[in-house]
């Protein structure tokens with residue numbers, strides 16, 4: 001079994017890969033006796049990885065850190081300094097290209113930060129945007145103003161807010177959805193040639209409220225990590 005690990009700035013996501021099938025698991029449920037190798041996509045702190053790396057050392061399991069390259073398979077990175085692109089963004093873009101090879105993709109990974117990336121059906125990564133994640137938007141407003149407050153009960157809805165928590169939370173949602181629409185506009189083509197893919201902790205919520213057809217793929221980065229392993233092992 002190959003262990004796939006996605007280290008974000010808030011959360012660690014772990015999956016087991018057997019015969020090309022990815023199953024998301026809890027870190028505590030890893031069956032270490034069958035782990036043959038570990039592949040890691042890390043943008044977050046080493047602290048989140050401590051248990052995994054300690055166990056890997058104890059059991060002498062090979063560990064591979066995925067790195068961004070100027071090209072991976074058919075996908076070409078938009079960044080001239082490709083090494084500065086977040087590996088999570090890169091793997092999400094690669095995963096989408098291979099999941100939807102005949103579509104231009106708008107890739108939306110919303111977690112600690114929200115990332116919007118655009119990749120053409122030819123595999124050309126056009127680039128993207130980094131926004132504060134929804135929690136970060138709310139927190140920065142509340143902590144930098146006198147009268148703005150939020151709450152845990154109010155929903156995130158794509159409508160005008162009629163009280164302060166609604167105005168704040170709906171604002172965070174609508175700003176993020178607006179960036180997705182802007183990503184689509186960058187492609188300047190019929191929407192039927194585009195696949196919008198959501199991922200990340202807030203991905204499901206965003207996909208639910210996005211008015212155009214789209215999908216939520218919970219393990220998108222982990223799928224990209226699997227693609228990376230296939231290409232690197234060739």
Ligand SMILES: Nc1ncnc2c1ncn2[C@@H]1O[C@H](COP(=O)(O)OP(=O)(O)O)[C@@H](O)[C@H]1O
Nearest residue numbers: 008009010011110111112113133135200201202
């Ligand atoms: N159902 C959910 N599961 C996990 N995180 C969620 C969920 N709903 C919202 N979130 C938010 O998503 C963020 C974590 O998403 P994730 O993509 O795992 O983050 P990252 O990859 O940046 O570590 C946090 O801000 C968390 O509050």
Ligand SMILES: CC(C)(COP(=O)(O)O)[C@@H](O)C(=O)NCCC(=O)O
Nearest residue numbers: 008009010043084085086111112113
């Ligand atoms: C923007 C990110 C911090 C998002 O990470 P996450 O929200 O998953 O914690 C990550 O993609 C990153 O570290 N990017 C490097 C800068 C760039 O992509 O240009």
Ligand SMILES: [K+]
Nearest residue numbers: 008088109111
């Ligand atoms: K992430």
